[in-house]
Amino acid sequence: MKKYNKKRMQVINLQQKFNRLRSNKIFETLVISIIIFSALVIGAKTYEISPGTLSIVRLLDWFITFIFLAEIIVRFLGEERKSQFFKSGWNIFDTLIVIICFIPVEDSELAIIGRLIRIFRVLRMVSLIPELKILLNSLLIALPQLGYIVALMFIIFYIYAAIGSTFFGSINPELWGDIAISMLTLFRVMTFEDWTDVMYETLAVYPLSWIYYLSFIFFTAFAFLNMVIGVVVNVLNDEHEKERKLEIQGKNQLTLEDVDKKIEELKGLILQNHSAHNC
């Protein structure tokens, strides 16, 4: 029994050490530096490099992968409840990145996927710096809020793409061939990218097709404006909400009602006084 306890104590001891290591500023800075360094290695690979340098880069790549493995093991061992570790999306993401980096990919097809995964290691920067994590989370939270406007925009796109491919499909199949290509062309029109070239082409056949383009630009611009205003109003409301809560906490929720009640009490007392005096 004692032996087991001793062993358990050692485990807890180790865990606390790892936990301390994990929260250590120097350790954090080191890991961030390694990530930046790995990003630079990825960037370096896009330049033409001599075979000698390439082998050094490959060595560095393995070195980084091992460091990352070590870092995740430290983080995992530092976690008090092991089952909680894989409940965080960021931990799963980190582990996956490291595991995939270990899969030997020499085949030309898979090699590209391997390189892609290595690029995503840069995203680990986001998982390490809390401020960036908050920014990315706000993006993911705002997404469903904008859901209905995105749906409305998709319907507008779909209807216009269907009209476009029906009427203009024979004029320029490269732009209006089918509904998918038409939607891409409409996205191009929405970004104002050479949209007049697209229009002049169909204007030669259908002289009234400017109505199609102008109404589309109007609808998407309006939907987009609505989206931006929606986001701004949401943000401002959140700020107001925070402010109001702060005010309430600061003022201990004293309102005009409370003052009113006290005056009523006073009135009761004076009236009592009055009647006592009269009799």
Add this chain to the structure above:
Amino acid sequence: MKKYNKKRMQVINLQQKFNRLRSNKIFETLVISIIIFSALVIGAKTYEISPGTLSIVRLLDWFITFIFLAEIIVRFLGEERKSQFFKSGWNIFDTLIVIICFIPVEDSELAIIGRLIRIFRVLRMVSLIPELKILLNSLLIALPQLGYIVALMFIIFYIYAAIGSTFFGSINPELWGDIAISMLTLFRVMTFEDWTDVMYETLAVYPLSWIYYLSFIFFTAFAFLNMVIGVVVNVLNDEHEKERKLEIQGKNQLTLEDVDKKIEELKGLILQNHSAHNC
């Protein structure tokens, strides 16, 4: 008499059944699925398909039309007061779409119109999902509010188009031929789409014509900015209004005036007390 009543009861019974059906979640989901399916069929038609598949698509088309007819009949029979049914713009829209789909169009000219109508069936999605309905309504409500700015913008466009076609008409008739074409060209300039190509052409003849383009861009940008700000201020004011109303409801409209009045009453009582005491 009894027979009539019995018949009437049956009618009301049926109506309630249809009404219940109309509000049924499963029925709603089914109709939305059918609309999405019909949208996919429309999209599929834009791809090149074999005659076999085409006949299947046509069959599906008729099937969807019949489902839509059934759905509108259910909605109509479910309505308590039949005369109210056609007062809603959305109901008229839905009925029109279904009726037009039944007109046999085999002629090449009309066939395109028939296909166009079928595309608008996707808009029925908006009439079924309340959140999308609200979004589209907000668009239609905001339109007249922006009326005067649109009028001002139209005047700016008209004056510049008149100047443009007067001076640049002989340089490039395709861009400045008449006042209508000039307005389209100016819209292009407003979206910054290859506007320098348009300018360099006229700059060769009139070296000062950059004033024309820059002043136009300035005026339209300012009018547009005004429009956006107007919309934002409107939205924020609406929010403030709502907030204030909520506050008033929550506080039962108790104001400083009420408290003031009560203090006046107290004063009166004390004075009375005072005088009673003195005599």
Add this chain to the structure above:
Amino acid sequence: MKKYNKKRMQVINLQQKFNRLRSNKIFETLVISIIIFSALVIGAKTYEISPGTLSIVRLLDWFITFIFLAEIIVRFLGEERKSQFFKSGWNIFDTLIVIICFIPVEDSELAIIGRLIRIFRVLRMVSLIPELKILLNSLLIALPQLGYIVALMFIIFYIYAAIGSTFFGSINPELWGDIAISMLTLFRVMTFEDWTDVMYETLAVYPLSWIYYLSFIFFTAFAFLNMVIGVVVNVLNDEHEKERKLEIQGKNQLTLEDVDKKIEELKGLILQNHSAHNC
């Protein structure tokens, strides 16, 4: 004496008639219709028209000019104090437009200026519809407020144009020939119009010139953003100011201080009561 008075009475009588006419809804609608009609005539002139139609258009032109003359005379005679009439910028503008339309211009050189003046008659619409007048005034009022940001932007443009024409002048004189042309090119870069074509050209000679373009885009985008935010904040502050004034008016300026004073009075009374009782 009586004769003079009678004559004066007649003049006042006439003036009141003209004043009533001026404010008459039918008269206003008529003038606006004439302006819209004159705008259409101007638009019609930009199309190729037969000599017969042209002579009709010319006749209409003279007709409109006479109507405008009559309208201004009515407005002038309807004004109580004649000296005040030309203190309004809009009245001066209206009178100038009418006078210039009477100058006979047949010479090809001046004819174009004459046509230009006729186009500006459309702007009279703004002087007649109060809502448009307010919009245009808001534009003119906002201009000096934005003065310093415009000045800062001009300095940024000037410095970058000087650098641009110094370094890139020999690469492409059409874009960077002198400081004026360079500023036009930079405006083009600011609107993102084919700015990469401009950049790639200089990038071939100076590989670091991307810093020039990116820093310019950053500075102008920031200055522009500042401008927009400044306008929004101004507008919102104006709204708050209005709201606060309304609140003060509605509440007759009753504040917590007033309530505080009354409570002090009450205290005085009670204390008096107390002492009276005690002795």
Add this chain to the structure above:
Amino acid sequence: MKKYNKKRMQVINLQQKFNRLRSNKIFETLVISIIIFSALVIGAKTYEISPGTLSIVRLLDWFITFIFLAEIIVRFLGEERKSQFFKSGWNIFDTLIVIICFIPVEDSELAIIGRLIRIFRVLRMVSLIPELKILLNSLLIALPQLGYIVALMFIIFYIYAAIGSTFFGSINPELWGDIAISMLTLFRVMTFEDWTDVMYETLAVYPLSWIYYLSFIFFTAFAFLNMVIGVVVNVLNDEHEKERKLEIQGKNQLTLEDVDKKIEELKGLILQNHSAHNC
């Protein structure tokens, strides 16, 4: 001792004179005029000019440099504590500009740098007009606030550039050759400048590469929107803060709590009165 004092008095006298001169409106206007004039001289140099005019321009250049030197000496002598003078970034900037203008640069290589420095003299306008100084300061202050969003945007750019140069590098090395060129191409895509040309090229090889472009546009647009909203919210919060401070100062911090306390005092008095009466 007296002699020293007299001398010191003379120095202080002179310093006060310079200080008065420095704050003199006419002196300030003169310096600003000289800067504007020097800006015009810089602009004039970009036009092709005859050797005669060139020598005049050179003379003017030296004249301006000497005026600037005199102005800085006046400002320096007018400063009470000499050590404080070089603590202001603007003073260092002004002095550096003047000193560098005196370095004789005839060599073609350095001549360009000399001309560049002369251009930056226009920036002295900013250091002289306080309103412009505030605007530029606000830019520099806002920069670190936006730090994390800029970092997030850089990570997005880096990852997409790494993916881009990995997959598209062989398709068009001019656009996707290495990670630096890819980032420039992505900036181009972000400004919507001929981005479809870039896309269509890669779409021919990888038919799904539209996902790459659309997701990139979405992410950067969202990050940019976040940035703008962040700035707007900051500005509005600052305004609110100012307003609240003004309110507090104006109202001597009287709150409902104070009124509440006074009512409590009243109650105490009345109760005392009551008990006194009862016994």
